[in-house]
Amino acid sequence: MDNIKQEDIEDICFNVSKNIILPKYKNLSENDINYKNGSDLVTAVDIDAEKELKKNLLSILPNSNFIGEEEYSINKNILNFYNEEAYCWTVDPIDGTTNFVNGKEKFAIMIGLTFKEKILRSWIYKPLEKTMCSAIENEGAYINNNKIITNGKNKIEETIGSISTKYWESGFKDKLKVFKNIFKEVSAYRCIGLEYIDIGIGIRNFAILSKLSPWDHIPGILFVREAGGADTDFDKNKYDFTKKNKNLIVSNSEDLNLKILEKLGEYL
Numbered sequence: 001m002d003n004i005k006q007e008d009i010e011d012i013c014f015n016v017s018k019n020i021i022l023p024k025y026k027n028l029s030e031n032d033i034n035y036k037n038g039s040d041l042v043t044a045v046d047i048d049a050e051k052e053l054k055k056n057l058l059s060i061l062p063n064s065n066f067i068g069e070e071e072y073s074i075n076k077n078i079l080n081f082y083n084e085e086a087y088c089w090t091v092d093p094i095d096g097t098t099n100f101v102n103g104k105e106k107f108a109i110m111i112g113l114t115f116k117e118k119i120l121r122s123w124i125y126k127p128l129e130k131t132m133c134s135a136i137e138n139e140g141a142y143i144n145n146n147k148i149i150t151n152g153k154n155k156i157e158e159t160i161g162s163i164s165t166k167y168w169e170s171g172f173k174d175k176l177k178v179f180k181n182i183f184k185e186v187s188a189y190r191c192i193g194l195e196y197i198d199i200g201i202g203i204r205n206f207a208i209l210s211k212l213s214p215w216d217h218i219p220g221i222l223f224v225r226e227a228g229g230a231d232t233d234f235d236k237n238k239y240d241f242t243k244k245n246k247n248l249i250v251s252n253s254e255d256l257n258l259k260i261l262e263k264l265g266e267y268l
Helices: 006-024 045-061 076-083 097-101 169-183 192-201 215-226 254-265
Strands: 033-036 040-043 065-068 087-095 109-117 119-127 131-138 139-145 146-148 160-163 206-210 230-232 247-251
Touching: 006 045, 006 109, 006 119, 006 131, 040 045, 040 097, 045 065, 045 087, 045 109, 065 076, 087 097, 087 192, 087 215, 109 192, 109 215, 109 254, 119 192, 119 215, 131 215, 139 192, 139 215, 160 169, 160 192, 169 254, 192 206, 192 215, 192 247, 206 254, 215 230, 215 247, 230 254, 247 254
Parallel strands: 065 087, 160 206
Antiparallel strands: 033 040, 087 109, 109 119, 119 131, 131 139, 139 146, 206 247, 230 247
Protein backbone atom coordinates (compact mmCIF):
# COMPACT_ATOMS: atom_id res chain seq x y z
CA MET A 1 0.00 0.00 0.00
CA ASP A 2 3.00 2.30 0.41
CA ASN A 3 3.17 2.76 -3.35
CA ILE A 4 -0.20 4.52 -3.43
CA LYS A 5 0.52 8.19 -3.96
CA GLN A 6 -2.10 10.85 -3.29
CA GLU A 7 -1.28 12.64 -6.54
CA ASP A 8 -1.89 9.45 -8.52
CA ILE A 9 -5.44 9.11 -7.19
CA GLU A 10 -6.01 12.81 -7.80
CA ASP A 11 -4.83 12.44 -11.41
CA ILE A 12 -7.10 9.43 -11.95
CA CYS A 13 -10.15 11.29 -10.64
CA PHE A 14 -9.29 14.44 -12.57
CA ASN A 15 -8.91 12.56 -15.84
CA VAL A 16 -12.06 10.47 -15.40
CA SER A 17 -13.95 13.67 -14.64
CA LYS A 18 -12.45 15.60 -17.55
CA ASN A 19 -12.76 12.87 -20.16
CA ILE A 20 -15.89 10.94 -19.16
CA ILE A 21 -18.07 12.68 -16.58
CA LEU A 22 -18.02 16.42 -17.28
CA PRO A 23 -18.50 16.21 -21.08
CA LYS A 24 -21.89 14.65 -20.35
CA TYR A 25 -22.87 17.01 -17.52
CA LYS A 26 -26.08 18.74 -18.66
CA ASN A 27 -25.50 16.99 -21.97
CA LEU A 28 -27.05 13.52 -21.54
CA SER A 29 -29.15 11.97 -24.28
CA GLU A 30 -32.11 9.67 -23.67
CA ASN A 31 -29.92 6.74 -24.69
CA ASP A 32 -27.47 7.60 -21.90
CA ILE A 33 -30.07 7.09 -19.16
CA ASN A 34 -31.43 3.78 -17.92
CA TYR A 35 -32.67 2.07 -14.75
CA LYS A 36 -31.29 -0.81 -12.71
CA ASN A 37 -33.17 -2.87 -10.15
CA GLY A 38 -36.36 -1.44 -11.62
CA SER A 39 -36.10 2.03 -10.08
CA ASP A 40 -32.52 3.24 -9.57
CA LEU A 41 -31.10 5.58 -12.20
CA VAL A 42 -27.91 4.58 -13.98
CA THR A 43 -26.23 6.30 -16.89
CA ALA A 44 -23.72 5.27 -19.50
CA VAL A 45 -21.40 7.72 -17.75
CA ASP A 46 -21.58 5.75 -14.48
CA ILE A 47 -20.63 2.58 -16.32
CA ASP A 48 -17.83 4.10 -18.39
CA ALA A 49 -16.37 5.99 -15.42
CA GLU A 50 -16.36 2.88 -13.26
CA LYS A 51 -14.55 0.85 -15.93
CA GLU A 52 -11.85 3.52 -16.22
CA LEU A 53 -11.48 3.82 -12.46
CA LYS A 54 -11.16 0.04 -12.15
CA LYS A 55 -8.46 -0.15 -14.81
CA ASN A 56 -6.39 2.60 -13.24
CA LEU A 57 -6.79 1.64 -9.58
CA LEU A 58 -5.90 -2.00 -10.18
CA SER A 59 -2.78 -0.90 -12.05
CA ILE A 60 -1.67 1.09 -8.98
CA LEU A 61 -2.10 -1.85 -6.62
CA PRO A 62 -1.53 -5.19 -8.39
CA ASN A 63 -3.35 -8.23 -7.00
CA SER A 64 -5.98 -6.05 -5.32
CA ASN A 65 -9.71 -6.58 -5.74
CA PHE A 66 -12.36 -4.16 -6.99
CA ILE A 67 -16.00 -3.64 -6.01
CA GLY A 68 -17.98 -1.11 -8.01
CA GLU A 69 -21.61 -0.14 -7.67
CA GLU A 70 -22.33 -0.86 -11.32
CA GLU A 71 -20.53 -4.21 -11.32
CA TYR A 72 -22.48 -5.20 -8.22
CA SER A 73 -25.77 -4.59 -10.04
CA ILE A 74 -24.92 -7.49 -12.36
CA ASN A 75 -22.83 -9.65 -10.01
CA LYS A 76 -23.75 -9.66 -6.31
CA ASN A 77 -20.96 -12.15 -5.52
CA ILE A 78 -18.24 -9.51 -5.75
CA LEU A 79 -18.97 -8.58 -2.12
CA ASN A 80 -17.11 -11.78 -1.22
CA PHE A 81 -13.90 -9.89 -2.01
CA TYR A 82 -14.20 -8.25 1.42
CA ASN A 83 -13.50 -11.63 3.03
CA GLU A 84 -10.29 -12.28 1.12
CA GLU A 85 -6.76 -11.62 2.36
CA ALA A 86 -6.25 -8.83 -0.15
CA TYR A 87 -6.61 -5.10 -0.54
CA CYS A 88 -9.94 -4.10 -2.03
CA TRP A 89 -11.02 -0.95 -3.83
CA THR A 90 -14.65 0.12 -3.44
CA VAL A 91 -15.97 2.69 -5.91
CA ASP A 92 -19.07 4.71 -6.61
CA PRO A 93 -18.26 6.33 -9.96
CA ILE A 94 -20.93 8.99 -9.59
CA ASP A 95 -22.43 9.41 -6.14
CA GLY A 96 -25.52 11.51 -6.74
CA THR A 97 -26.51 10.12 -10.14
CA THR A 98 -29.99 11.63 -9.92
CA ASN A 99 -28.46 15.07 -9.35
CA PHE A 100 -26.08 14.51 -12.26
CA VAL A 101 -28.93 13.51 -14.57
CA ASN A 102 -30.93 16.58 -13.54
CA GLY A 103 -28.02 18.96 -14.04
CA LYS A 104 -27.58 19.68 -10.34
CA GLU A 105 -24.19 20.34 -8.80
CA LYS A 106 -24.01 17.83 -5.95
CA PHE A 107 -22.27 14.72 -7.25
CA ALA A 108 -18.89 13.14 -6.60
CA ILE A 109 -16.52 10.26 -7.29
CA MET A 110 -16.13 8.00 -4.23
CA ILE A 111 -13.21 5.64 -3.66
CA GLY A 112 -12.31 3.54 -0.62
CA LEU A 113 -9.44 1.15 0.05
CA THR A 114 -9.93 -1.63 2.58
CA PHE A 115 -8.24 -4.76 3.88
CA LYS A 116 -10.63 -7.29 5.43
CA GLU A 117 -12.86 -5.24 7.78
CA LYS A 118 -10.55 -2.19 8.00
CA ILE A 119 -11.01 1.03 6.02
CA LEU A 120 -7.48 2.20 5.26
CA ARG A 121 -7.89 5.16 2.93
CA SER A 122 -10.64 7.04 1.15
CA TRP A 123 -11.16 9.74 -1.45
CA ILE A 124 -14.19 11.85 -2.39
CA TYR A 125 -13.63 14.01 -5.45
CA LYS A 126 -15.84 16.91 -6.55
CA PRO A 127 -15.52 17.13 -10.34
CA LEU A 128 -17.02 20.59 -10.76
CA GLU A 129 -14.77 22.15 -8.13
CA LYS A 130 -11.73 19.94 -8.75
CA THR A 131 -11.64 19.43 -4.97
CA MET A 132 -10.22 16.28 -3.38
CA CYS A 133 -11.34 15.24 0.09
CA SER A 134 -9.44 12.30 1.53
CA ALA A 135 -8.69 10.39 4.71
CA ILE A 136 -6.02 8.03 6.01
CA GLU A 137 -6.67 5.66 8.90
CA ASN A 138 -5.19 7.08 12.13
CA GLU A 139 -3.65 10.04 10.28
CA GLY A 140 -6.51 12.41 9.61
CA ALA A 141 -8.97 13.87 7.11
CA TYR A 142 -7.95 16.37 4.46
CA ILE A 143 -9.42 18.74 1.90
CA ASN A 144 -6.90 19.50 -0.84
CA ASN A 145 -4.16 18.34 1.57
CA ASN A 146 -5.29 20.68 4.36
CA LYS A 147 -6.07 18.74 7.53
CA ILE A 148 -9.52 19.36 8.99
CA ILE A 149 -11.14 18.82 12.37
CA THR A 150 -14.88 18.86 12.84
CA ASN A 151 -16.45 21.38 15.19
CA GLY A 152 -20.05 20.31 15.41
CA LYS A 153 -22.90 21.05 17.79
CA ASN A 154 -24.18 18.78 20.55
CA LYS A 155 -27.61 20.30 21.16
CA ILE A 156 -30.07 18.37 19.02
CA GLU A 157 -32.38 21.33 18.57
CA GLU A 158 -29.51 23.26 16.92
CA THR A 159 -28.40 20.53 14.53
CA ILE A 160 -28.78 20.20 10.76
CA GLY A 161 -28.71 16.90 8.93
CA SER A 162 -30.56 14.30 6.93
CA ILE A 163 -32.73 11.28 7.60
CA SER A 164 -32.95 8.56 4.98
CA THR A 165 -36.61 7.89 4.19
CA LYS A 166 -36.52 5.49 1.23
CA TYR A 167 -35.75 2.09 2.73
CA TRP A 168 -37.31 1.99 6.20
CA GLU A 169 -40.34 -0.15 6.97
CA SER A 170 -43.57 1.79 6.46
CA GLY A 171 -44.44 1.97 10.19
CA PHE A 172 -41.05 3.44 11.05
CA LYS A 173 -41.31 5.95 8.20
CA ASP A 174 -44.42 7.40 9.81
CA LYS A 175 -42.63 7.77 13.15
CA LEU A 176 -39.70 9.49 11.47
CA LYS A 177 -42.02 12.19 10.15
CA VAL A 178 -42.62 13.23 13.75
CA PHE A 179 -39.10 12.48 14.97
CA LYS A 180 -37.44 14.82 12.47
CA ASN A 181 -39.13 17.82 14.07
CA ILE A 182 -36.74 17.70 17.04
CA PHE A 183 -33.89 18.95 14.83
CA LYS A 184 -33.30 22.47 13.57
CA GLU A 185 -33.35 21.33 9.95
CA VAL A 186 -33.66 18.02 8.12
CA SER A 187 -32.79 18.02 4.42
CA ALA A 188 -30.84 15.78 2.07
CA TYR A 189 -28.32 16.45 -0.71
CA ARG A 190 -29.16 13.22 -2.56
CA CYS A 191 -25.40 12.74 -2.56
CA ILE A 192 -24.31 11.15 0.70
CA GLY A 193 -20.62 11.58 -0.07
CA LEU A 194 -20.95 15.36 0.06
CA GLU A 195 -23.02 15.11 3.24
CA TYR A 196 -20.18 13.16 4.85
CA ILE A 197 -17.75 15.91 3.87
CA ASP A 198 -19.95 18.61 5.36
CA ILE A 199 -20.40 16.62 8.57
CA GLY A 200 -16.62 16.40 8.78
CA ILE A 201 -16.28 20.13 8.22
CA GLY A 202 -19.11 20.99 10.63
CA ILE A 203 -21.44 22.62 8.09
CA ARG A 204 -23.84 19.77 8.82
CA ASN A 205 -24.10 17.74 12.00
CA PHE A 206 -25.67 14.32 11.40
CA ALA A 207 -27.13 11.74 9.04
CA ILE A 208 -29.48 8.87 9.93
CA LEU A 209 -29.13 6.21 7.26
CA SER A 210 -30.60 2.98 5.96
CA LYS A 211 -29.65 0.47 3.22
CA LEU A 212 -25.93 0.81 3.72
CA SER A 213 -24.37 -0.11 0.39
CA PRO A 214 -20.59 -0.10 0.97
CA TRP A 215 -19.70 2.16 -1.99
CA ASP A 216 -21.99 4.84 -0.55
CA HIS A 217 -20.49 4.81 2.93
CA ILE A 218 -16.94 3.42 3.16
CA PRO A 219 -15.25 6.61 1.86
CA GLY A 220 -17.34 9.02 3.92
CA ILE A 221 -17.23 7.02 7.13
CA LEU A 222 -13.44 7.15 7.24
CA PHE A 223 -13.48 10.87 6.42
CA VAL A 224 -15.86 11.64 9.30
CA ARG A 225 -14.01 9.39 11.75
CA GLU A 226 -10.66 10.95 10.95
CA ALA A 227 -12.13 14.46 11.22
CA GLY A 228 -13.22 13.67 14.77
CA GLY A 229 -16.79 12.53 14.13
CA ALA A 230 -18.34 9.17 14.96
CA ASP A 231 -20.78 6.52 13.76
CA THR A 232 -23.03 3.98 15.45
CA ASP A 233 -25.89 1.74 14.46
CA PHE A 234 -29.04 1.42 16.55
CA ASP A 235 -27.36 -1.33 18.60
CA LYS A 236 -24.38 0.95 19.40
CA ASN A 237 -22.00 -0.85 17.05
CA LYS A 238 -19.69 0.92 14.60
CA TYR A 239 -20.28 0.61 10.90
CA ASP A 240 -18.99 -2.69 9.50
CA PHE A 241 -19.14 -2.87 5.70
CA THR A 242 -18.50 -6.64 5.75
CA LYS A 243 -21.93 -7.19 7.29
CA LYS A 244 -25.43 -6.27 6.19
CA ASN A 245 -26.00 -3.15 8.27
CA LYS A 246 -29.60 -1.97 8.38
CA ASN A 247 -29.16 1.43 9.99
CA LEU A 248 -26.56 3.98 11.01
CA ILE A 249 -26.19 7.33 12.74
CA VAL A 250 -23.21 9.45 11.69
CA SER A 251 -22.48 12.77 13.36
CA ASN A 252 -19.85 15.24 14.56
CA SER A 253 -19.31 13.33 17.83
CA GLU A 254 -20.06 10.19 19.83
CA ASP A 255 -21.98 12.37 22.27
CA LEU A 256 -24.37 13.61 19.58
CA ASN A 257 -24.80 10.08 18.24
CA LEU A 258 -25.87 8.84 21.66
CA LYS A 259 -28.24 11.77 22.18
CA ILE A 260 -29.88 11.09 18.81
CA LEU A 261 -30.08 7.37 19.58
CA GLU A 262 -31.65 8.06 22.96
CA LYS A 263 -34.25 10.34 21.40
CA LEU A 264 -34.86 7.86 18.61
CA GLY A 265 -35.64 5.20 21.21
CA GLU A 266 -38.63 7.25 22.32
CA TYR A 267 -40.14 6.85 18.84
CA LEU A 268 -39.34 3.20 18.09
